[in-house]
Amino acid sequence: MENTKNIRNFVIIAHIDHGKSTLADRLLEVTGTVEARRMRPQYLDQLELERERGITIKMAPVRMSYVQDGEPYMLNLIDTPGHSDFSYEVSRALAAVEGAILLVDGAKGIQAQTLSNLRSARKAGLKIIGAVNKIDLLLPNLQKVIESVAELLDVTTEEIFKVSAKTGSGVTELLRAVIRDVPAPTGSKKETTALIFDSLYDEHKGIIAFVRLFSGSLRAGEEVYLRASHTRFKIKEVGSFMPQLKTIPSLSAGEIGYIATGLKETDLVKIGDTVAKDSTTASLTGYRDPAPVVFISFYPDGDTEFEVLLSSLSKLRLSDPALDVEPESNEALGRGLKIGFLGQLHFEITASRLRDEFGLDFITSFPSVAYRVKDGGREYTVKQAKDFPEHPDQVFQPIIKLEILTPSSYVNQVVGAKTLFSFEVIDIKNLGENVLMVARMPLAELLRDFDDYLKSITAGYASFNYELDGESLAEVQKLEILIAGDVVEALTRVVPRKDIEREARTTAEKLKELLPKQQFTQAIQARTGGKIIARETIAALRKDVTGYLYGGDRSRKMKLWKKQKRGKERLKETARVNLPVEVFRAILKK
Ligand code: GTP
Numbered sequence: 056m057e058n059t060k061n062i063r064n065f066v067i068i069a070h071i072d073h074g075k076s077t078l079a080d081r082l083l084e085v086t087g088t089v090e091a092r093r094m095r096p097q098y099l100d101q102l103e104l105e106r107e108r109g110i111t112i113k114m115a116p117v118r119m120s121y122v123q124d125g126e127p128y129m130l131n132l133i134d135t136p137g138h139s140d141f142s143y144e145v146s147r148a149l150a151a152v153e154g155a156i157l158l159v160d161g162a163k164g165i166q167a168q169t170l171s172n173l174r175s176a177r178k179a180g181l182k183i184i185g186a187v188n189k190i191d192l193l194l195p196n197l198q199k200v201i202e203s204v205a206e207l208l209d210v211t212t213e214e215i216f217k218v219s220a221k222t223g224s225g226v227t228e229l230l231r232a233v234i235r236d237v238p239a240p241t242g243s244k245k246e247t248t249a250l251i252f253d254s255l256y257d258e259h260k261g262i263i264a265f266v267r268l269f270s271g272s273l274r275a276g277e278e279v280y281l282r283a284s285h286t287r288f289k290i291k292e293v294g295s296f297m298p299q300l301k302t303i304p305s306l307s308a309g310e311i312g313y314i315a316t317g318l319k320e321t322d323l324v325k326i327g328d329t330v331a332k333d334s335t336t337a338s339l340t341g342y343r344d345p346a347p348v349v350f351i352s353f354y355p356d357g358d359t360e361f362e363v364l365l366s367s368l369s370k371l372r373l374s375d376p377a378l379d380v381e382p383e384s385n386e387a388l389g390r391g392l393k394i395g396f397l398g399q400l401h402f403e404i405t406a407s408r409l410r411d412e413f414g415l416d417f418i419t420s421f422p423s424v425a426y427r428v429k430d431g432g433r434e435y436t437v438k439q440a441k442d443f444p445e446h447p448d449q450v451f452q453p454i455i456k457l458e459i460l461t462p463s464s465y466v467n468q469v470v471g472a473k474t475l476f477s478f479e480v481i482d483i484k485n486l487g488e489n490v491l492m493v494a495r496m497p498l499a500e501l502l503r504d505f506d507d508y509l510k511s512i513t514a515g516y517a518s519f520n521y522e523l524d525g526e527s528l529a530e531v532q533k534l535e536i537l538i539a540g541d542v543v544e545a546l547t548r549v550v551p552r553k554d555i556e557r558e559a560r561t562t563a564e565k566l567k568e569l570l571p572k573q574q575f576t577q578a579i580q581a582r583t584g585g586k587i588i589a590r591e592t593i594a595a596l597r598k599d600v601t602g603y604l605y606g607g608d609r610s611r612k613m614k615l616w617k618k619q620k621r622g623k624e625r626l627k628e629t630a631r632v633n634l635p636v637e638v639f640r641a642i643l644k645k
Contacts (some may be wrong), residue, residue: 064131064152064235068176070166071137073158074188076100076111079134085226086119099134099298101262104407111136111405114148116311117298123234131311139170139520140398143377144344145172148252149179151252151311154237155373159204161187161194167460167518181235183208184218200387203487208324235316242308250339252375260291260315272307272315282338283328289586291315321369326376347395348498349422351402357416367413367477393438399502421548424498427451440547443533452529453498461517466490468512476500478567484582500629534559537580559589565642567591579638
């Protein structure tokens with residue numbers, strides 16, 4: 056647009072499942088961006104996995120044209136994910152817009168991610184518009200929810216919009232408020248500066264950078280410069296999100312769109328980098344690097360080669376810069392990659408994408424946090440249990456500050472979980488109908504299905520959010536599992552010393568239940584500090600090695616049957632037991 060006055064850039068932020076993607080559907084409809092016959096629920100969730108799981112993983116930008124009171128507007132919306140593991144996606148979207156719709160489910164009320172997303176939006180200086188969703192449902196507490204959102208935003212209850220993203224009720228009014236209240240972007244026509252807030256890989260056009268232009272303009276054929284990677288290239292194509300990529304002649308100040316770089320080397324295009332025409336232009340403030348908290352090793356398996364695993368991850372990193380990838384090698388498993396994730400769901404989603412979108416086969420290790428170890432005068436960080444020393448002098452573990460938001464009727468149950476998950480409550484305060492509990496907990500405890508446990512003791516009502524909060528001395532020890540006399544490194548983990556006996560016993564028992572029976576008897580042993588402390592035996596004879604796989608994934612079953620054929624010749628295969636994620640989960644569960 057020639058003039059930025061009629062541009063509005065905004066995001067929808069909310070706790071998971073409060074209806075962001077459905078509200079985005081209605082906005083696409085109201086503005087005629089997507090034809091009614093092409094509309095499908097959660098239209099912006101384009102990844103197959105998002106549709107399968109019903110959750111948003113990736114932010115999704117879309118440009119809408121809308122005429123209100125005779126004035127044409129360009130509305131750039133970015134739909135964002137709701138789960139805390141994807142908060143880095145949200146923070147990147149926030150830096151590209153001027154306003155946010157904070158959407159709260161009228162049945163559930165304010166939840167933990169409502170609070171943390173609001174905090175981030177405020178920090179980014181955005182204009183925030185509050186809306187309560189799902190008013191088509193019978194909502195006995197609607198008025199209370201509206202009051203609590205108004206209080207949170209420090210506005211009157213009349214300023215909170217009541218919408219149904221399902222029926223579309225109240226959506227036009229909400230859009231009117233976006234146009235009225237969200238400030239138009241400012242931007243000069245001079246020096247070009249654009250922030251790369253996301254990217255993806257295209258075989259033909261090279262890396263496609265998603266950009267927000269803060270000043271100047273960009274056109275195909277122009278030569279531009281990437282500030283951080285000092286790379287010059289000629290723009291191959293400029294376009295906008297409809298939401299699919301659509302070529303347009305140019306992008307100007309205040310707009311959101313994409314540029315096709317023609318570059319194929321994934322390291323050159325960095326999210327957070329500034330696109331400029333002149334190498335002397337100052338950089339925009341980029342993004343802080345996300346801090347991975349869970350580390351899991353991936354080793355290629357089956358027909359997958361290490362190089363393919365590595366290049367697939369590099370491509371995935373273009374749209375998911377939170378992935379932290381480091382090569383490593385292991386005697387039994389060969390060359391692999393140690394990958395840092397923002398949480399358990401982030402890991403599961405990445406593993407599924409590598410399998411489904413890239414067709415890869417791999418073995419993963421147990422998730423681990425990073426321990427700082429002092430041992431024999433040396434000090435180092437251990438991110439994998441297999442590297443953990445037998446008798447370290449001192450160990451420090453990462454601690455998180457946990458914010459749990461729960462209806463007051465469940466507060467006793469939540470506090471009651473403190474011995475099980477070793478957390479220390481540091482504050483409890485009332486927040487309307489809810490109680491906000493702040494606690495400190497070892498990060499490692501979060502990996503033990505804390506999320507599931509919390510949901511189960513609060514009938515699904517409590518939600519939580521966390522951030523890293525220093526470290527503390529840890530009384531922990533390495534626990535190894537041996538199957539048929541060989542250490543299965545994927546199962547090695549670090550556990551609290553006080554729990555080691557129990558963990559050893561239950562792990563051996565659970566493995567006996569979960570692992571396929573082979574054609575020979577096998578011992579399962581748990582070892583710590585050189586001593587066997589638990590033992591189980593898997594009986595021989597059952598032929599079905601696929602019993603432990605979920606669902607009816609036939610191609611994976613076929614592969615296993617083939618493996619079984621080779622099984623007798625390759626006894627060592629047991630050391631490489633390809634454990635599905637569910638096995639790790641089952642063992643970790645308290
Ligand atoms: P994430 O992106 O995964 O965080 O979820 P989301 O916030 O995008 O929520 P989504 O739009 O996927 O909606 C979650 C569920 O609520 C879906 O089953 C929707 O059909 C339902 N839903 C959303 N809006 C409404 C509404 O206004 N009324 C009713 N009855 N259901 C709704």
